[in-house]
Amino acid sequence: MRAAVAALVLVLVSLLPLAALAQGDPQVSAAQIVENNRAQIEKPSRQTIGPVISALAASGDPQAVDILTAWANRGLGLRKSDGAFVLMTETADGYALRLLDGTDAGTAARADITELRPNSGVRGVIANALVQFQLTDPDRARRASALTTIARDPAPELLEPLRASLEAETDPALRAQKDRLNRLLTLRFDPDPAARIAAIDSFSGDLGLDLRAALNPLLATTRRAAPQGTALEGNIARELDPGSDLTETEAYDLLVAANLAPARLTPAELKAALVANIVDGAVAGIPLAELNTQAARNRAYTALEVAGLVPIAATDEEVTQSVAAHRFFETYAEADASVTAAASSVLSGIEIKLGTMQMADLTLDALSLASIYFLAAIGLAITFGVMRVINMAHGEFIMMGAYTGYVVQLFIPNYTLSLVVALPLAFLVTFAAGVAMERLVIRHLYKRPLETLLATFGISIALQQLAKNIFGTQARPLTSPAWLDGALTFNDIVSISYIRVAIFVLALLFLMFFLWLMKRTRLGLEVRAVTQNPSMAASMGINPDRINMLTFGLGSGIAGIAGIAIGLFAKVTSELGNDYIVQSFMTVVVGGVGNIWGTLAGALMIGTLQKGIEWFNPSNTLAAQTYMILFIILFIQFRPRGIIALKGRAAGD
Amino acid sequence: MSQLLEVSGVSVTFDGFRAINNLSFSIGPAELRAIIGPNGAGKTTFMDIVTGKTRPDEGRVLWGERSQSLLSMSEAQIARAGVGRKFQRPTVFEDQTVADNLMMALKAARGPLAVLFWSPKPADHSRVAELAAEVGLGDALARKSGELSHGQKQWLEIGMLLAQEPQLLLVDEPAAGMTLAEREHTTRLLVELAKTRAVVVVEHDMEFVRRLNCKVTVLHEGSVLAEGSLDHVTRNPQVIDVYLGRSER
Amino acid sequence: MTRTFLARNPSVLIFLLILSLFTLGVTVLSEAYGIAFLSTSFIKTLGKTLCLCLAALAMDLIWGYAGILSLGHMAFFALGGYMIGMWLMYARTEGIVITALSNEALPATAQEIQNGIAAQIFGVVGASELPGVWLFAHSLPLQLALVVLVPGLLALAFGWLAFRSRVTGVYLSILTQAMTLALALYLFQNDSGLRGNNGLSGLQNIPGLDGVSQDRISVWFLWASAFALGMGYLLVAWVVSGKFGSVIRAIRDDEARVRFLGYSVEGYKLFVFTLTAIIAAIAGALYYPQAGIINPAELAPIASIYLAVWVAIGGRGRLYGAVIGAALVSLLSSWFTGGRAPSINLGFYTINWVDWWLILLGLSFVAVTLFAPKGIGGLFDLLQGLRSPDRKGAPLGPDDGALLEKEAKE
Known part of the structure; x- marks a missing residue:
């Protein structure tokens, strides 16, 4: 009797394979299902394979998991001799074989087996089907990977297995993850609106990207049109007013798309x-x-x-008439109004929080940009602020520092060690260059600032071309050590890369170093004396020549270190300095000459300003720079001497 | 009574330092006045305020019969209104000839376009020659002023001031670095000038001030300490304290 | 005492004479009108050089005479080029579009022509509508007016802001540099309406002169450039010769003292700044039709610094110095960077001038600043046996920007 039934089933199955399989008859073994759908399995396509895989998954046969896993991992093949499906395990000289029911089938050479190679689409479908087994898999890693799969590709049919696996979960972290996923799937796919709303509300205050990804599709809208006087269908998001919410052309295009009007x-x-x-x-x-x-x-x-x-x-008048004769509105993809209301209220809460977070992130960005400008400008602030010497070659000193870092890395492959060597070396190289320049050129031009500007510019183009001749025009890498890779992440939105943190710290160090040098050391005292009154200082036994030389060297040396910092996140090219020189000058001028706090304030202002403008107009950094410079030109109108200005006689007019 | 210049309640502070403190001062249309005071008394700052170089924090500076406020005017406007200033160091344009220097100072329209299309009339040339002769540079008209001696530069500058035809002349230490004969010449010139216009002389040198024989204002710590004839103020015990150092109280 | 302007300035006549002889000589040597000794491209180079000389004249007026080291005058130069370029490009494209549309069955509507032009010009930046700034591009007279108006008004606005707040010296230089950078960055954008970094091209094809070959056009432009340079020289020489010249030189040497003479220093600076911007713009409007292409790189701050370099090498504060400097350095530059200068083989290293010219220029510039502040113009003083009195190098005015005695002598 049983055999007869089985035979009948077999016949039926072979006649209507899919229909029968879809019922998931427990009597049918996984091996049989595979056998019955031989053609589909040998040449699977993503569009049609779904029911077969579902049937396998639902068969209840413990072998099904093995078969599916093997299939997805290219472990399912056909024995060429008899065309039977086999599960293959690779061995040294071929495959160890098992039949689909798990019984051992000996070994075979590679040539005797046709491997089945499902494409990635099909493998995805198989993986989804396997997820429900993996969710309860004893291996924790497998369960975790199943959750990742679900999170990446949520589907309604995963909701049930996920819930079923929830209670049995022992690992607290996975349990929490499962619970979160359960709620995320519930709010999208649960048939009961009340359950969905509860799930949505449970997320109130959450900022996760996954939550936003789950909520946004619920609130996706489509524009539609309907004749005046008819009731609007669907879950209405809002009504649109042609002319203000959408143009007449857009409105008419909607009508044409909905076959409500002839095309124009x-x-x-x-x-x-x-x-x-x-x-x-x-x-x-x-x-x-x-x-x-x-x-x-x-x-x-x-x-x-x-x-x-x-x-x-349609003529233009007809278009206007047609548009006037219709109503335009947006409907949510989600039909249930209470669900969309809950979703939009949670989402707007998220948006507010998100805004705050983005502000925080923007502030961090601005701060890091400010520290870069500060580093680039601090050397200039010393030479320009303290000595009133314009050094147009300052940018090239920055470049020189960056190339020093690059060259050191050529000799010392350990990035951490090379950085440790490069920082003082860059300082020395640019210090020497600065001292040489001061001795040979600038010393003779102290009373002629405009000509200093031009002479140092001559040096700048010569140095730039020299760098091009030596290092070529292509960018050279200055690689940061591994411990500077990655980012300090506070949450999904607020993060800052370690390189930028390091630059920030470096800027702080230099601020403190400078303050210490100027306020606490003999050299600083002498520098300040020479700045204020060179001839008086000279008559008190200070050698202004020596002080000027040291000051200039110091400013240049700091530029070299800034060059390494900048080279770590930007490519090192001969034009590296060019990109920073104008901003550096702006920083010094805006901040106020002759005051380190002014330079700091200037860097903060310019950094914040640039990031702020970029935030308003993110697509266009060129425009951001344009507007920033315009703003600075206007700013100079109101504070010609900068943010922190020396007043009165000390200002020296 | 009508005053040419009236400064009242003026104060100015540089970085917390009160350079001028509630200063009031006035001078009539044709008067010679000497301002004396120790270093840091605010003499130069006072001139800076009148000529518009420094803006006071508070107070009024009124000018002329119509009592215009000088505070809202630029340096150039104040100069055009009739205030001339002679600096301590002779400042002439050394790259240009004596004639060019004087021609530039000559009273005429000062706007860029007016100057661009301006060309000297014979009368202007003769006026320049006349001024040069007056300050003893009659044969140096074509020389670059940079080639002149220190004294000659002082004279050229005074000549330029005269060419401006100011109603009020502010003169900063005119006798500094001059020989005795030159000083006497200067004294005569200043006294002569004061007959037709107001002249304020800032000076350190008491002897020179005595020769001017005019009303004296003593400045100390940014405000007026005493005013009157030189003899009057030199008898003032406060002035003695300030100049000779404070004795035990 | 009342001699005429030219009688007082014989150097102007000499300059005009040399310029005329030069123009005549080039014409005689040209392909179109003479013995074909000079190639058309070289005549273009000469014509362009004359325009650069005109820009250098403007630079000398603002820097050498008024003491304002503007690092923005090449921006005005390029703006002038953009303004004339818009008409050139529009008019030429209009001709092409009308020809193309005339093959169609229906006569073209004005809108179709407009769309065709816009698509032709702006297809490269992915736009198909004429931006608002092209409103007057169809009209040569209007666009010629803009050559003067746009840079003039920009200079007026910028100068008013800068001079009003008494920004002077190196601050002003940096500010003008920032202005130039801002303008260049703005023009680099695709939506600036001037084709972003593609710039305007095909400017050497003059609309309405389709039948005239380039060798003739090049000579015509040489004449126009020479005429403009001559007129510019006359104008600038006249400006600096009278009392106005006295005042601006006085401003250069001691601007505070000029204020106390009753001159509004700001007004004079603004006037000179705007006038020189306009001269530079006219030079640019003549330059770019000969160059054939203009893009925002031409506005880069470095171009304006080169202008200052030319004037400094030629000798600032004298007009012929600026012209000599611009002509010499720009011609040398194109000779060296064009790869025509012979390489020098040192045995262990070959000096290839394409790579080393900038280094030579940079260092010679340092040398000129240090050792010959009077530039090439100083040689003329040596010839005339002029010597300045030795005043131990003291500045002529108390301001830091003032000339030193040794460089002021003319």
């Missing part, structure tokens, strides 16, 4: 229609020569319409 003629179509109806050098009686205005062409088309030669097309 584009000028090109109109022209083509006219050309097709040229008769004896005229269209509808209008001579061709007169058809050089749109109005004349419209008249000609209307005449053709009247004559029935061309299809009726």
Whole structure:
């Protein structure tokens, strides 16, 4: 009797394989299902394989998991000798085989087996089916990976297995993850609106990207049109007013798309229609020569319409009338109004929090940019602020520092060690360059600042070209050590890369170093004395030449260190300095000359400003820089001496 | 009574330091006045305020018969209104000839376009020659002023001031670095000038001030300490304290 | 005492004479009108050089005479080029579009022509509508007016802001540099309406002169450039010769003292700044039709610094110095960077001038600043046996920007 039933089933199955399989008859073994769908399994396609895989998964046969896993991992094959499905395990000289029911089938050479290679789409479907087994898998890693799969590709059918696995979960972390996933799936796929709303509300205050990804599709809207006087269908998001919410053209396009109005003629179509109806050098009686205005062409088309030669097309007035005769509205993809209301209230809460977080992130960005500008400008603040010398080659000193870092890395492959070597070396190299420049050029030009500007500019173009000749025009990498990779992440939104943190710390160190140097050391005292009154300082036994030389060297040396910092996140090219020189000057000028706090304030202002403008207009960093410079030019109007200005006689006018 | 210049209640502070403290001062249309005071008394700052170089924190500076406020005017506007200033160091344009220097100072329209299309009339040339002769530079018209001696530069500057035809002349230490004969010449010139216009002389040198024989204002710590004839103020015990150092109280 | 302007300034006549002889000589040597000794491209180079000389004249007026080291005058130069370029490009594209559309069955509408032009010009930046700034591009007279108006008004606005707040010296230089950078960055954007970094091209094809070959056009432009340079020289020489010249030189040497003479220093600076911007813009409007292409890189701050370099090498504060400097350095520059200068083989290293010219220029510039502040113009003083009195190098005015005695002598 049983055999008869089985035979009958077999016949039925072979006749209507999918229908039968879909019922998930527990009597049918996984091996049989595979056998019955041989053709599909040998040449699977993502579109049609779904039911077969579902049937396998639902068969209840413990072998099914093995088969599916093997299939997904290219461990399922056909024995060429008899065409039987086999599960293969790779061995040294071929495969160890098992039949689908798990019984051992010996070994085979590679040549005797045809491997089945499902494409990635099919493997995805298999993986989804396997998830429900993996959710209860004793191996924790497998359960975790199943959760990742669900999170990446949520589907309604995963909700039930997920819930079923929830109670049995012993690992607290996984349990929490499962619970979160359960709620995320519930709010999207649960048939009961109340359950969905509860799930949505349970997320109140949450900021997760996954939550936003789950909520946003619920609130996706489509624009629709309906004739005036009819009731609007669907879950209405809002009604649109043509003219303010959408243009007339957009509104009319909606009507055309909804078959509520005839399509409008584009000028090109109109022209083509006219050309097709040229008769004896005229269209509808209008001579061709007169058809050089749109109005004349419209008249000609209307005449053709009247004559029935061309299809009726909407004129501008008709378009306006049609638009006036319809209502336009947006509907949610989600039909249930209470769900969308709950979702939008949670989402707007998220948005507010998100805004705050983005502000925090922006502040961090601005701070890091400010510290870069500060580093680039601090050397300039010393030479320009303390000595009143414009050094146009300052940018090239930055570049020199960056190239020093690059060269050191060529010799010392350990990035951490090379950085430790490069920092003081860059300081020394640029210090020497600065001292040389001061001795050879600047010393002779102290009373002629405009010519200092031009002479140092000459040095700047020479150095830039020299770097090009030595290192070539392509960018050279300055690689940061591994411990500077990655980012300090506070949450999904607020994060900052370690390199930028390091630059921030470096900027702070230099601020403190500078303050210490100027306020606590003999050198600082002498520098301040020479700044205020060189001849008086000289008569008190200070050698202004030596002080000027040291000050200039110091400013240049710091530029070299800034070069390494900048090189770590930007490519090292011969134009590296160019990109920072104007901003550095702006920093010093805006901040106020001769005051380190002014430089700090200037860097903060310019950094914040640039990030702020970029935030308003994220697509266009060029525009951001343009507006920033314009702002600075205007700012100089109100504070010609910068944010922190020396007043009175000390200002030296 | 109508005053040419009236400064009242003016104060100015540089970084917490009160350079001028509630200063009031006035001078009539044709008067010679000497301002004396120790270093840091605010003499130069006072001139800076009148000529518009420094803006006071509070107070009024009124000018002329119509009592215009000088505080809202730029340096150039104040100069055009009739206030001339001679600096302590001779400042002439050394790259240009004596004639050019004087021509530039000559009273005429000062706007860029007016100056661009301006060309000297014979009368202007003769006026320049006349001024040069007056300050003893009659044969140096074509020389670059940079080639002049220190004294000659002082004279050229005074000549330029005269060319401006100011109603009020502010003169900062005119006798510094001059020989005795030059001082006497200067004294005569200043006294002569004061007959037709107001002249304020800032000076350290008591002897020079005595020769001017005019009313004296003593400044100390940014405000007026005493005013009157030189003899009057030199008898003032406070002035003695300030100049000679404070004795035991 | 009342001699005429030219009688007082014989150097102007000499300059004009040399310029005329030069123009005549080039014409005689040209392909179109003479013995074809000079190639068309070289005549273009010469014509462009004359325009650069005109810009250098403007730079000398603002820097050498008024003491304002502007690092923005090449921006005005390029703006002038953009303004004329808009008409050139529009008019030429209009011709092409009308020809293309005339093959169609229906006569073209004005809108179709407009769309065709816009698509032609702006297809490269992915736009198909003419931006608002092209409103006057169809009209040569209007666009010529803009050559003067746009840079003039920009200079007026910027100068008013800068001078009003008494920004002077190196601050002002940096501010003008920032202005130039801002303008360049703005023009680099695709939606600036001037084709972003593609710039305007095909400017050497003059609309309405389709039948005229480039070798003739190049000579015509040389004449126009020479005429403009001559007129510019006359104008600038006239400006600096009278009392106005006295005042601006006085401003250069001691601007505070000029204020106490009753001159509004700011007004004079603004006037000179705007005037020189306009001269530079006219030079640019003549330059770019000969260059054929203009893009925002031409506005880079470095171009304006080069202008200052030319004037400094030629000798600032004298007009012929600026012209000599610009002509010499820009011609040398194109000779060296064009790869025509012979390489020098040192045995262990070959000096390839394409790579080393900038280094040579940079260092020679340092040398000129240090050792020959009077530039090449100083040689003329040596020839005339002029010597300045030795005043131990003291500045002529108390301001830091003032000339030193040794460089002031003319």
